[in-house]
Amino acid sequence: MVRYTVTVSTRNERFDGTNAYVYVTLVGTEGFSEKTLLDKPFTDDFERGAMDVFELNVGKDLGEILLVKIEKKKYWIKDEWYCRYIAVKTPSGDYIEFPCYRWPQDDKEVVLRDGRARLPQDDKTGLVKQQRQKELKMRRETYRWKEWQPGFPKSIDADKYSDLPRDIQFDSDKKVDFTLNFTEAIENLSLNKLMGMFQSSWSSLEDFKEIFIRIKTPHSEYVMKHWEEDLLFGYQFLNGCNPIMIQKCTKLPDKFPVTHGMVSASLERGITLEQEIEAGNIFIVDYEVLDGVAANNTDPNTPQYLAAPICLLYNNTQNKILPIAIQLGQTPGRDMPIFFPTDSQHDWLLAKMWVRSSDFQYHQTITHLLRTHLMSEMFAIAMFRQLPAVHPVYKLLIPHVHFTIAINSKAREQLICKGGLFDKANSSGGGGQVVLVQKTMESLTFRSLCFPDMIKSRGVDKKDELPTFFYRDDGYMVWEAIKSYVSDVVHIYYSSDETVQEDEEIQAFVNDVSSSGMKGFDHCEFPKSLKTREELTEYLAVIVFTASAQHAAVNFGQFDWDSWITNAPSTMRRPPPNQKGVVDMNFIMESLPDRGRCSWHIGAVWALSQYQKNELYLGMFPEEHFTEVPVKKAMEKFRKQLEEITSSIKKRNEGKRLQYYNMSPDKIPNSVAV
Numbered sequence: 001m002v003r004y005t006v007t008v009s010t011r012n013e014r015f016d017g018t019n020a021y022v023y024v025t026l027v028g029t030e031g032f033s034e035k036t037l038l039d040k041p042f043t044d045d046f047e048r049g050a051m052d053v054f055e056l057n058v059g060k061d062l063g064e065i066l067l068v069k070i071e072k073k074k075y076w077i078k079d080e081w082y083c084r085y086i087a088v089k090t091p092s093g094d095y096i097e098f099p100c101y102r103w104p105q106d107d108k109e110v111v112l113r114d115g116r117a118r119l120p121q122d123d124k125t126g127l128v129k130q131q132r133q134k135e136l137k138m139r140r141e142t143y144r145w146k147e148w149q150p151g152f153p154k155s156i157d158a159d160k161y162s163d164l165p166r167d168i169q170f171d172s173d174k175k176v177d178f179t180l181n182f183t184e185a186i187e188n189l190s191l192n193k194l195m196g197m198f199q200s201s202w203s204s205l206e207d208f209k210e211i212f213i214r215i216k217t218p219h220s221e222y223v224m225k226h227w228e229e230d231l232l233f234g235y236q237f238l239n240g241c242n243p244i245m246i247q248k249c250t251k252l253p254d255k256f257p258v259t260h261g262m263v264s265a266s267l268e269r270g271i272t273l274e275q276e277i278e279a280g281n282i283f284i285v286d287y288e289v290l291d292g293v294a295a296n297n298t299d300p301n302t303p304q305y306l307a308a309p310i311c312l313l314y315n316n317t318q319n320k321i322l323p324i325a326i327q328l329g330q331t332p333g334r335d336m337p338i339f340f341p342t343d344s345q346h347d348w349l350l351a352k353m354w355v356r357s358s359d360f361q362y363h364q365t366i367t368h369l370l371r372t373h374l375m376s377e378m379f380a381i382a383m384f385r386q387l388p389a390v391h392p393v394y395k396l397l398i399p400h401v402h403f404t405i406a407i408n409s410k411a412r413e414q415l416i417c418k419g420g421l422f423d424k425a426n427s428s429g430g431g432g433q434v435v436l437v438q439k440t441m442e443s444l445t446f447r448s449l450c451f452p453d454m455i456k457s458r459g460v461d462k463k464d465e466l467p468t469f470f471y472r473d474d475g476y477m478v479w480e481a482i483k484s485y486v487s488d489v490v491h492i493y494y495s496s497d498e499t500v501q502e503d504e505e506i507q508a509f510v511n512d513v514s515s516s517g518m519k520g521f522d523h524c525e526f527p528k529s530l531k532t533r534e535e536l537t538e539y540l541a542v543i544v545f546t547a548s549a550q551h552a553a554v555n556f557g558q559f560d561w562d563s564w565i566t567n568a569p570s571t572m573r574r575p576p577p578n579q580k581g582v583v584d585m586n587f588i589m590e591s592l593p594d595r596g597r598c599s600w601h602i603g604a605v606w607a608l609s610q611y612q613k614n615e616l617y618l619g620m621f622p623e624e625h626f627t628e629v630p631v632k633k634a635m636e637k638f639r640k641q642l643e644e645i646t647s648s649i650k651k652r653n654e655g656k657r658l659q660y661y662n663m664s665p666d667k668i669p670n671s672v673a674v
Contacts, residue, residue, distance in 0.1 A: 005089035011243035012049030018081030028062030115627030117392035219560030234321030242363035247458030296430035378517035385510040395625040403673035425600035427571035474663030488634035559609035
């Protein structure tokens with residue numbers, strides 16, 4: 001008899017252990033062992049955090065161990081088990097790890113390869129080739145595409161969260177229920193008494209402090225004190241929740257007929273508006289996509305309104321961004337006045353509120369939902385369908401798609417569904433958010449997901465023109481670190497551009513994204529194939545950056561910036577003013593959300609802004625899908641780069657009352673998971 005030592009590692013979190021029967025089969029180049037029950041007498045095997053060691057006596061030497069098969073069978077009642085890895089010590093003394101990091105299901109065989117990553121062309125034996133194809137066939141049957149809404153990127157084919165495969169559902173410890181999270185937010189923020197006060201208006205702006213009793217973040221308090229200032233209004237286009245809107249104005253659009261005489265009082269350099277434009281000092285924000293979108297009508301007792309404003313911004317002599325003109329619609333005319341800082345205090349204040357409300361709608365639906373959540377889910381589904389666990393790109397991407405399909409499934413059940421939390425408070429709810437995504441998909445491109453391209457296309461890439469654009473500057477650093485790490489891994493496994501072209505699995509992955517996930521959106525120009533290592537590197541960098549840094553930048557600041565209602569009204573209850581001089585404080589209070597909707601809004605942005613227990617941040621890879629030394633060195637290099645970026649951001653923030661840290665690597669989770 002030949003003895004093999006099998007070590008089974010169980011993860012150390014609640015409910016990870018099992019009382020089930022666990023069987024193992026070793027498959028080698030010279031044969032395979034019998035299916036063997038792993039059981040140590042008088043002991044509890046496979047407890048959480050356990051490393052259980054078993055001796056297997058096999059009739060002959062199996063040669064090189066190619067596969068390990070494990071199977072779980074119910075003992076008494078059905079329970080779950082999270083297996084980290086299986087390790088095999090051979091008679092010759094070799095120690096081989098077979099990564100698992102899965103939830104084996106009862107009576108379903110799980111087949112593991114050792115931790116070395118392999119391209120499809122690297123597999124030479126029929127046995128492993130056959131197993132590779134079998135795995136992909138099962139994955140394609142399990143992870144299917146579905147159109148959740150017409151005109152959307154495709155999502156997972158699951159009617160509800162519980163229909164998802166167990167391996168992509170949340171861990172037991174993770175709080176995942178939007179309704180429960182929202183209820184907790186309401187309790188933590190002492191908003192219970194306001195929840196029954198729908199349609200009840202606030203009497204003054206000071207009354208909003210009622211719901212700030214337990215708010216402690218420095219940002220939210222700063223916003224509360226300074227939200228009326230033009231400086232803070234302008235700053236948010238650079239470093240707020242939605243920093244992807246501002247673009248350089250090279251020519252005023254005909255639909256926004258601003259003249260020099262209208263804004264001359266705001267210009268500081270003694271030159272004309274046209275000269276300021278030529279000098280690169282004028283910027284514009286246009287919410288055209290909101291034009292024509294029907295406002296939320298789910299509550300017939302409370303009309304709600306949307307606007308599609310245009311805002312002109314000026315980079316003054318102190319390099320501060322200030323608003324100098326606002327039009328609250330896309331069609332100029334007598335009933336569409338242009339507002340200026342020289343107008344009455346209330347006219348100008350309400351005009352800015354309308355811009356902030358429109359920015360909130362755009363941010364939630366397009367910047368946040370579409371461009372991070374839905375894009376990341378699409379990449380994740382294609383990865384599961386086309387890349388086996390042994391593929392190096394699967395191993396590279398798996399930390400960055402963790403829980404993404406799960407959180408989106410929960411959102412479709414509770415947050416953005418008909419009658420969900422989004423409908424309760426937002427003026428773009430009730431179907432408006434669906435139309436916004438559909439309209440945006442008409443112009444979205446793959447290049448717009450590539451961070452440097454997105455910044456450059458808006459004409460805001462020059463640091464000397466916008467020296468306080470920290471989202472841009474920090475984003476560049478993180479993008480380069482991610483791209484460098486991805487490039488290192490790509491070059492470890494792909495010896496040439498031809499190797500990329502010959503990898504049928506990576507080509508199938510890219511094509512599945514383009515032809516299935518983005519079916520019907522050829523104008524978005526998602527690649528259908530990749531020809532070089534550089535193209536592959538950039539493609540993977542887009543996926544990782546979108547899921548990590550971009551999502552962090554537009555998600556975790558929501559409570560900081562949006563919890564003070566007047567700075568980000570989730571809805572407006574009166575239409576925009578169609579003439580000047582009619583707005584007073586009563587007009588403003590009647591326009592702002594009522595007490596009940598304010599509570600829904602604050603609870604939502606609080607729940608969405610919370611980091612999760614045991615959050616895994618960029619560069620943290622506790623699940624060792626890779627076992628090769630060169631990749632581990634690349635990971636360590638990546639971590640050092642991220643540490644340097646974090647340190648430089650902390651140094652820049654020292655002494656600043658308003659710090660920007662949403663692109664700091666120590667605050668960037670690996671994946672879209674909230």
